[in-house]
Amino acid sequence: xxxxxxxxHYKPVIxxxxxxxxxxxxxxxxxxxxxxxxxxEIGSPLQLDLDKFLFPLYAGTWSLEDIxxxxxxxxxxxxxxxxxxxLWCRIVTxxxxxxxxxxxxxxxxxxxxALSNTDEVHWxxxxxxxxxxxxxxxxxxxxxxxxxxxxxxxxxxxxxxxCDDRLPFFYTDDTAHYVEAARSLGWEAEVFTDAAxxxxxxxxxxxxxxxxxx
Numbered sequence: 001x002x003x004x005x006x007x008x009h010y011k012p013v014i015x016x017x018x019x020x021x022x023x024x025x026x027x028x029x030x031x032x033x034x035x036x037x038x039x040x041e042i043g044s045p046l047q048l049d050l051d052k053f054l055f056p057l058y059a060g061t062w063s064l065e066d067i068x069x070x071x072x073x074x075x076x077x078x079x080x081x082x083x084x085x086x087l088w089c090r091i092v093t094x095x096x097x098x099x100x101x102x103x104x105x106x107x108x109x110x111x112x113x114a115l116s117n118t119d120e121v122h123w124x125x126x127x128x129x130x131x132x133x134x135x136x137x138x139x140x141x142x143x144x145x146x147x148x149x150x151x152x153x154x155x156x157x158x159x160x161x162x163c164d165d166r167l168p169f170f171y172t173d174d175t176a177h178y179v180e181a182a183r184s185l186g187w188e189a190e191v192f193t194d195a196a197x198x199x200x201x202x203x204x205x206x207x208x209x210x211x212x213x214x
Contacts, residue, residue, distance in 0.1 A: 014171075058143055060145075068084040
């Protein structure tokens with residue numbers, strides 16, 4: 001997918017979310033295992049509590065250990081720190097089909113940068129376990145920034161570090177309101193569905209760019 005030849009520093013930037021874009025996730029794994037350990041089905045009240053905990057975790061103001069203590073106290077469990085970390089990482093079920101190949105095709109012409117709401121434990125696990133992350137040229141992750149998407153400061157941090165204050169070439173995310181936040185800044189952005197759709201969206205923008213340059 002030829003776009004342009006350029007020095008690494010001046011390559012156009014493709015920005016990608018991580019969960020359900022680069023790797024698949026299944027949060028139900030945690031609830032199912034907690035249900036098994038508690039001897040009863042853990043339903044939506046705890047799910048709502050876990051959702052409430054995620055943004056402080058992703059923003060780095062809470063730790064995974066803080067959540068472990070709350071879960072243990074709420075469900076009267078005795079999960080050890082190592083057990084809880086292992087269970088937490090089981091949420092990730094594998095790379096999204098076709099995305100590693102897609103990024104490998106694009107890497108010579110684009111800088112590939114992740115923009116993700118994530119916690120430190122998950123992020124270090126992902127970098128160590130999944131080869132797709134070796135294709136990235138950089139990332140902005142929420143726990144390190146102290147803020148989360150859709151805070152526009154997350155998007156601005158990425159532009160400042162990786163785009164030389166230009167707009168990214170393209171951004172994809174599985175969450176619609178994160179895409180809308182990017183569009184409010186003038187980014188070209190689409191909701192992610194699968195690798196084929198992602199490649200088509202990039203191809204269309206390459207064609208439009210080349211035609212406008214003629």
